[in-house]
Amino acid sequence: MKGRVGLRRGCTAAVVALCAVLGASPVFAGEAGDSAESLSLRIENATQSDVRCVAVLAHFVTRDLPPVGSQHEIEFMLGRNAEDGTLSFGSFGNHPMMLENLLCGIASDWTATARDLPLSALRSEPGRKFLFRCSLQNSRVICERP
Numbered sequence: 001m002k003g004r005v006g007l008r009r010g011c012t013a014a015v016v017a018l019c020a021v022l023g024a025s026p027v028f029a030g031e032a033g034d035s036a037e038s039l040s041l042r043i044e045n046a047t048q049s050d051v052r053c054v055a056v057l058a059h060f061v062t063r064d065l066p067p068v069g070s071q072h073e074i075e076f077m078l079g080r081n082a083e084d085g086t087l088s089f090g091s092f093g094n095h096p097m098m099l100e101n102l103l104c105g106i107a108s109d110w111t112a113t114a115r116d117l118p119l120s121a122l123r124s125e126p127g128r129k130f131l132f133r134c135s136l137q138n139s140r141v142i143c144e145r146p
Contacts, residue, residue: 036096037082039128042075043068043104043117043143046135052107054114055089058098063090067107068134078122085123104134105141117143 045051045068053065053074068074079088079096088096105114117132134143 036079036088037128039078039080039087039122039130040075041078041122042073042129042131044073044131044133045070046133047106047141048136050107051104051134051141052110052114053102053104055099056101056103057089058100061097080122087119087122104143106136113139113141115140115142118145121145 043051043053048070050070051068053068055063055065057063065076066074076089078099080086081088087099089099090097099119102117102119103114104117105111113136122130131145132143133146134141136142
């Protein structure tokens with residue numbers, strides 16, 4: 001029993017030391033800095049129901065966006081690394097949280113209707129304002145640029 005406690009303390013100390021070393025150097029691709037720029041992303045809901053969108057961030061973190069009412073819109077800011085197009089949404093500590101995907105679906109039946117927004121344009125196109133219009137097609141929410 002004592003061996004386990006000592007092992008846990010030793011592991012904890014090693015993890016703390018590792019975190020201190022990693023915290024002193026860049027860890028995330030696309031880290032905010034001179035090459036970071038802000039993007040505006042607007043999502044319009046052209047359906048007859050509320051739409052729920054979820055940001056899927058690195059390390060299996062999700063963040064629900066406020067629901068978008070029928071015929072309404074939401075606008076929020078993303079970060080983009082100007083060198084490689086990496087997108088970020090919010091931060092943890094001083095590090096941006098990398099955006100892996102953005103899923104939108106009908107709020108009352110989200111699992112069956114959700115689809116991902118095509119984020120490649122945000123990563124590669126030079127603009128800083130992007131609009132997606134979400135509609136219901138074949139029982140799925142499709143968000144496209146007009």
